Amino acid sequence: MGIPEREIWEEIVKTVAEALSEELKLSKTTLEDGSFQVPVEVSNRHCHLTKETFEILFGKGKQLTPIRSLSQLGEFACEETVAVIGKNMRMLEKVRIVGPWRNYDQVELSFTDGFYLGLELPTRLSGDIANSSPITLVGPQGIIALKEGAIRAARHLHLSPEEAERFKLKNGDRVSVEIPGPNGLILNQVIVRVGPTGRLACHIDTDEANAAGLRGKGIGRVIR
Ligand SMILES: [Zn+2]
Structure with missing residues (x-):
């Protein structure tokens, strides 16, 4: 006799549902x-950079190296990281770059990171960096002092x-x-x-x- 057909279908549907993301x-x-x-x-601390800033830090003609795509379409974590220095000369290393290129430089840090670096971080949505905190970025080929760009992401x-x-x-x-x-x-x-x-x-x-x-x-x- 075997299993009734309906039950087989229910089993298939269940298996497929479980397989879905x-x-x-x-x-x-x-x-x-x-x-x-x-x-x-x-979101761990990370930064978005312009191509120009990236080239100052990593060298002319260097490209981003994607290592992992993120949930938002087109966004990816890069192999490249920078070190960031705050007002009090303390430094956080290995701040990952998230691509693709942006038309602004932005460093997203936590409130705790702000304490450590001596920075007052405004809470902002990504891209809204006017009058945000200054911060200095260090790469293997160069260094750049940003007048603004460090935020706590809302x-x-x-x-x-x-x-x-x-x-x-x-x-x-x-x-x-x-x-x-x-x-x-x-x-x-x-x-x-x-x-x-x-x-x-x-x-x-x-x-x-x-x-x-x-x-x-x-x-x-x-x-x-
Ligand atoms: Zn987001």
Whole structure:
């Protein structure tokens, strides 16, 4: 007699569902209260550089060396790192470059990094660097003192336009993200960023992740 056909199909569907990426499974989950699950990714300190600045630090004609693509379309971690020096002459080494090239130089550090380097870091969205903290970058071929560019990245939620529509959110909205666990917490003032290269993910820095007891990545819940 064997297994009824329906059960076989259910087994296949279950197997396929399990094989799908966590992201795909999550992005379909909206609860009755309008909350939904979201991958939470921890951004370690990193920088975005112009081609010109990169060439000062690494040499003329040198290219970025991608080692890992990131969740947001087109973004990648590079093999190249820089050292950064703050006002008090302390230095943090191996600050990774995230490509591609930007048309501005920006160093994203945690609040704790700011203490260590003697810098007052404004909390900003990526790209908003006017009057941010000065910082000095050191590479294998050169050094450059930036008049501005060091920030603490504002916690944010990335979405594609389709995801934004599905979850009824728009660019610039603010939501809260709950992170579960024994050190669970609710992060308020999470800024919604909608764009064609966006993919559902909440980005927090290492201070926020440490407070929540989160390593690398986890699952949170967007509430409002
Ligand atoms: Zn981000």
